[in-house]
Amino acid sequence: MNTDCISIREVGKFFGDRKVLSNINLTISEGEIFGLLGPSGAGKTTLIKIITAQLDADEGEVFVQGVDTRNFEKKMYSNFGMVLDNTGLYNRMSCYDNLLIFADLYKINKKRITEVLEKVGLSDASKTSVDKLSKGMRQRLTIARALLHNPSILFLDEPTTGLDPSTAKAIRRLILNERDNGKTIFLTTHNMMEATELCHNVALLNDGHIVEYGVPDQICRKYNTKNMINILTKDNKMLSLENNVQNADRIAELLRNEMVTSIHSTEPTLETVFMDLTGRTFESE
Ligand SMILES: Nc1ncnc2c1ncn2[C@@H]1O[C@H](COP(=O)(O)OP(=O)(O)O)[C@@H](O)[C@H]1O
Ligand SMILES: [Mg+2]
Numbered sequence: 001m002n003t004d005c006i007s008i009r010e011v012g013k014f015f016g017d018r019k020v021l022s023n024i025n026l027t028i029s030e031g032e033i034f035g036l037l038g039p040s041g042a043g044k045t046t047l048i049k050i051i052t053a054q055l056d057a058d059e060g061e062v063f064v065q066g067v068d069t070r071n072f073e074k075k076m077y078s079n080f081g082m083v084l085d086n087t088g089l090y091n092r093m094s095c096y097d098n099l100l101i102f103a104d105l106y107k108i109n110k111k112r113i114t115e116v117l118e119k120v121g122l123s124d125a126s127k128t129s130v131d132k133l134s135k136g137m138r139q140r141l142t143i144a145r146a147l148l149h150n151p152s153i154l155f156l157d158e159p160t161t162g163l164d165p166s167t168a169k170a171i172r173r174l175i176l177n178e179r180d181n182g183k184t185i186f187l188t189t190h191n192m193m194e195a196t197e198l199c200h201n202v203a204l205l206n207d208g209h210i211v212e213y214g215v216p217d218q219i220c221r222k223y224n225t226k227n228m229i230n231i232l233t234k235d236n237k238m239l240s241l242e243n244n245v246q247n248a249d250r251i252a253e254l255l256r257n258e259m260v261t262s263i264h265s266t267e268p269t270l271e272t273v274f275m276d277l278t279g280r281t282f283e284s285e
Contacts, residue, residue: 042208
């Protein structure tokens with residue numbers, strides 16, 4: 001995991017007079033799952049579009065596998081698998097036929113269609129038309145299409161947003177599986193639990209600014225400033241004590257007197273870190 005796959009240098013973006021991305025600096029290594037986290041409107045999709053050269057940056061530069069996005073040629077896209085908001089599936093065609101269009105376009109062996117349908121758990125729905133699929137199945141078909149040409153980088157823009165927990169879990173398993181196959185994965189999400197579970201590194205994006213970057217666990221530990229111990233006593237009182245020497249005797253006494261029903265240390269999550277940093281909640285949709 002040492003070779004740079006994506007390098008983003010001092011990137012800024014305006015929509016009209018509004019600056020929606022400011023001074024974005026990020027390096028994503030090959031084989032990494034990187035998570036860009038932020039509430040709705042933070043600028044996540046805009047950054048993905050800049051990296052994939054669907055939008056130009058107004059400031060700075062981006063290199064993908066060493067190639068400047070300003071010099072992308074068509075063949076660069078054969079390295080990318082993309083799952084973005086607009087699915088672009090043909091509603092009245094079957095799952096298989098939707099993939100067939102892409103297979104023909106990219107000159108991919110038809111055997112691969114069956115393979116990816118199996119991978120995303122849609123083998124049984126192969127002949128079902130897209131308009132009969134549930135939202136979760138549709139998303140899995142979109143992922144199948146993104147995987148069809150076996151790209152080396154996956155861009156997944158909120159791949160689990162709005163899906164039921166079991167489909168979301170299946171998709172997370174797929175993402176980990178693709179990581180194990182050596183792919184680099186650029187993921188956006190506003191689900192911190194998901195990011196903590198999947199990502200090697202995350203960046204927290206707020207109003208177009210990166211407010212924190214790093215390994216999820218390390219970020220949480222860095223902000224573990226309050227470090228409280230919550231104790232529920234036998235007489236049903238909830239005590240919240242700072243974890244320090246001064247409170248040690250009191251806690252020991254409660255334990256000695258068998259007064260403790262439960263005892264927990266509080267650890268920050270990416271969500272509480274984000275709230276501390278920005279004063280706003282994450283799940284703002
Ligand atoms: N084509 C566009 N024209 C004008 N404003 C846009 C356009 N696309 C996105 N924006 C604005 O840029 C900001 C970032 O949007 P976006 O990247 O979609 O955020 P996210 O994906 O994190 O929800 C938002 O305020 C959004 O309204
Ligand atoms: Mg978005």
